[in-house]
Amino acid sequence: MPSLLHNISLFFKGPNGPKCIECDSVLIDNDCPNLDCPAKVEKWLIRWCSPQAANIPAIGIAEAKQLASLRLVLHPGELYELGPGDWNRLNSVPNTQLKEIQQQMDSSKSAGACALIYGLKLPEVNITIAKKLAETFNSVDGLRTCEPKMIQEVVGVSNIQAKEILSWFHDSVNKKALKMLEQNGFNFSD
Ligand SMILES: [Zn+2]
Structure with missing residues (x-):
């Protein structure tokens, strides 16, 4: 369950009701209806990379946020199609971390x-x-x-x-x- 504080920080009231702070869509039942919403994509990437899911700890919250906001990725499948040029667009991700990301992404393919x-x-x-x-x-x-x-x-x-x-x-x-x-x-x- 998202905390109340989290909800307040995510949304603000617009003339047609609360809007998503990320993409400005009018919320439906407190949820952003925009499938391409970077906030949604970011949350999905964080879930996908979590240890109980695909287990890619080298992609942290900062990286997930950038992948979503730069629109490099719309869903976890696209992570596996990114090229070196795409990864280089992320701020402050050293080569050692990029190597870890690649290795962890390869291992993730055998997830149960x-x-x-x-x-x-x-x-x-x-x-x-x-x-x-x-x-x-x-x-x-x-x-x-x-x-x-x-x-x-x-x-x-x-x-x-x-x-x-x-x-x-x-x-x-x-x-x-x-x-x-x-x-x-x-x-x-x-
Ligand atoms: Zn949104």
Whole structure:
């Protein structure tokens, strides 16, 4: 849960209601509806790189922020397609760190189902729920193709939440992210 302070710092009141401080979109249900919003991309990258997800600690908050705000990356899949020229646009990232980033990104391709489900940042899915989903469905594809009722039974979420988890897979940006990750060596089927 984001803290109240965090919410206040992120949003300000505009003439049509609260707006996202990053991209100026009018918020819907306190959430920025803009899929390209740098604040959203940054949060996703931070989740993706966290130890329980793809485990890329060499990409810290500062790097995630820059990758998002420079629009170098719209989703984690694009991390794996960045060239040396892209990485050089980031401020104060020494070559030793860039090497670490590359090594950790290579290792991340063998991430298991739980790490991937958590890293994809599906709605309502924290690490506890990600573990249960991975144990039950064995893979990202297993989860993607299941019935909402199964998710409801396994993790005890509402029918609406279960459907939201599954509809994540139908979003165009998320589909691109999954495809690009697969093209870069990730395995979603086991
Ligand atoms: Zn925004």
